[in-house]
Structures are given as structure tokens and as C-alpha cells.
Amino acid sequence: MNMSHTERLILSNQYEILAKLNPEQAAQYQRASTIIEKGYCLQILALEKDFGHLDLATCQEVLDTLELHHALAISWGNLDPANQGEIAASRLRFNGYSRSQEAALADYVCFLLEVDKRFPELDCPCDELSSDIAMREKYQRMLALWRQCPRQYKLSIQEIRNILAA
Template sequence: MLTKTERLILSNQLQILKALNLGDGDYYDEKIKILQRGYAHYYDQVLDMVSDDIPEHISDEVFLILNMFRALQLSFEEWDGQEQPEASRPAASDMLSAKPGQIYPEILEFRGFSRHWEFQHFSFASFVIDEDGQYEEFSRPEGYDSLRPMLPQYRYMLRQWSLTGRKQALSLEEVRFITSLPDADAVRLFSRQRGQNTAN
């Protein structure tokens, strides 16, 4: 239920939006009438204009993913030009390296999130990049809908990145490690190295 004060505030806000010609006037008239006349049955139609809160753990995960891709891209630019093993290029849809040890620029590209399956991640990332102006290097004219779920692959890469201490300046070997398919020996190696660094 909405109090009379809440209804009045919302009604006034909608009248302002209507006066500014931000959308269909009839659309706003309908919402204003619902509020002014107290048609509680239809309040959900008015409140649907406001999305549910995006939990902080989701926004934190989006920032982590964007920071990881920033670290990968900047680090790879520093090391680009070093010889890499010859291998056929993976399909554009592949996120992780097709062969261990091979790095392609496409693998380091942030592809967004699935608008259908990962909407809250998609929505928040779109705002952070396009509206808030952070991470402008990831701006995509076509938008941030990956058309398929990306979180399983991103989370795998985040686990790999965490084993390096979430470093911003990564070695070429660490870039390979984060973007390559699972390798138990590599995981043990980086876990041991991180433990030694922490101990020191």
C-alpha cells in the first residue's frame, strides 16, 4: 500500500515527466489517475517503473570482472609481440584459450553478460561503462548482451586471477594461466608461489 503522501509525491513526479515530454503523455496520464484515485489494485503498474535493488554482491562481482579484464588487457599490451606457440585461432565465441599457452586478443575481450540469464549483471555493467563513465575501454556500440551466459567462464577466470593475488601487472605466464583451460599442475604452482610471496 502507498500512503497519501507517497501517492502525491509520485503523482507530482509523473506530471513533471509528462510536462518534459519524456515519453507517451497517455502513459503518464494513466499512472497519474491510478495514484490520484487510489486504485490500489494497479499500484504495481506504477511501481514497475522502478527496478528492484541490485544486491551489492552482484555489483562487487561486476567490478571484479571488469578490473580483471582491465589487468589482463593492460598486461598483455605490455607483453604483446613476444613469440607464442603456433595454433589455429579459436572461434570468436570461445572465451577461454583453445590451447594451453596460446593467448589471443579476442580471449581478453570483455563480452558483457547475457541480458536474459544474467540481467542484473548486464544492467549494472551497462550503467558503469556507459553512464558512470568508468571502464570506457570496454564500451561497445552494439551493447553488452553476450547472448549466452558468461558468468561460469568469468568466475573460473576470477578464481585463476585470485591465485595470482589479483595483480594488476601480470606476467605473460600469468595471463596464460588466467585465460587457459583448467590445469591442475598450474593451479598448484601458482598457489605455492602465492603462499611463498605471502610468507615473505
Template sequence: MEMTSTQRLILANQYKLMGLLDPANAQKYTRLETIVKGGFSLELKELDNEFLAISEAECQTVLETLEMYHALQVSYENLADKSDLTAHRLQFIGYDAIRERKYLNYLRFITGIEGKYQEFMRCAHGCDSQTPMWDKYNKMLDVWKACPHQYHLSLVEIQNILNA
């Protein structure tokens, strides 16, 4: 992380204030203040990890994934014969909190702060899938987008999407 001396001073002062405002975490903030003041490049990389960047295309993919799951659930509810498919299979499980943190953070922003797709916050572990899901969701999206009626899916189309 590249910072000017002024930026380092401002950030160090913010960590000092955070330590005073949050005594339970004062040791953590003192450590961060020391790292910033000292300009310790190796440890400053830790701070970079706190600032994730998610592209517009990645945001759009997360939103499309949520919309696809919405379409899957609506289509499932409209099926006359649900015997070959359980509602559990249609449950959105989220993103991996370690390897897909930026997607999970965006998901939580969309559902928590923006209040959209509230039905997806029923996923276990705060929507931490505990396994990477990005590639799986992209394959599912490809199949869903190829369906002629994306919100009126047949049982076979739903199964094809889930099995992508």
C-alpha cells in the same frame, strides 16, 4: 510496492507532469498515473521492477570483474608470444540486459557517468551479452585471485582464467 496516500499522490502528479513534458509518451504516463492513483497492487509491481537494488558486494564484484579484464588485457599486451591466444578472446562482453539488468546498469554507470574503464564500452550491443555472465565472471575471478601476480599473467594463467 507499499506507498502512503501522500506518496501515491506525489508520484501520480509526477506522472501527470511527465505526460505533459513528454507528449510522445503521454499514454504511458497516463497509464502509470492511473495505476498509482488507483492503488492497483498487481500493476504496482511493475513499478517495483524499475527500482533495482544492487548490494555493495555485487558492486564490488562488478568492479573486480572490470579490473580482472583490465589485468587480462595488460598481461596480453606484455606477452612475447601471443600465437596461442587472440585479443578477441579477451574482449569483455558485459551482462545480460534481461536477467542481469542491475549489473549492466551499474556497469554503464561506472563506465559512462564515472568515466572509468572506458575501454570496456567497446563491447557489442551496449555491453548486453544476451546471455547470463555473472556465474562465469565469478569463476574467472576465483582463478584470477589465485594467481600470484594478478597484473603480470602468463599465457597459461590467462587461458586458465578464460576457461574457468
């Protein structure tokens, strides 16, 4: 992180203010203030990790994954009852991303659901959205199949099966 002296002073002062506003985390904020003020490059890099960064393509991928699950639910709802019985509704549920391995993606999903209020039909409280295993590769395979479908919101039972099995 390259910052001018002015930027470092401003950020250091902000950490000082946070220390006063949050006495229970004052030591952590004081440490960060000292690191920024003194310009300790190694520790600044560690602080920078806390800011996170998701590029445009990754954000779009997460949005597409949520859209895919929305399309699966709509398509399943449009099936006749006999076909609906072949796939449990619970299999269509969005499981989220692994908090231990895909935290940035999980945080973005929570932002989209709770802050932006997107995809309310998914009905997934953020605190319940955490897969035990990494899901990104699975979702990428599902997206690849979904994108090949000519009617993405009117999927057949076979298309739904193929996407879920990806």
C-alpha cells in the same frame, strides 16, 4: 512499495508532469499516475520492477569483473611477443552480459562505462556490449581463479589461459 498518502500524491503528480513533457508516452505515464493515486497494490508491485535494484555485493562483482578484464589486458600486454601470439587479443575482450537474461547487470556496466567514465581502456561502446548467452556464472568462475593469483596485474601466460578457460 509502502508509501504514505503524501508520497503517493507526489509520485502521481510527477507522472502527470512526465505525461505532459512526453506526449508520446502520455498514456503510459497516465496509467502509472492512476495506479499510484488509487493505490492498486498489484500494479504498484509491477511498477516497482521498473526501478530495479542491485545490491552492494552484485555491484562489486560487476566492478571486479571489469577490473579482471583490465588486468587481463595489462598482463597480456606485458607478455613477450611469442607468448602474446598464443592467445588472440580478441579472447581478452569483455563481452558484456546478456541483455535478455542479465539486463540489470548490463545496465550497470553501461552506467559505469558511459556515465561514470570508468574503464575507458575497455573501449566497449555500450550498444555493442551484449552477450548472446548469460555470462555471469562464467565471469564468477574467472574471478575465482583470478583472486587466487598472487600477482593479479602481472599474470603469466598459463594464468591467463586458466582464467579464460574457466
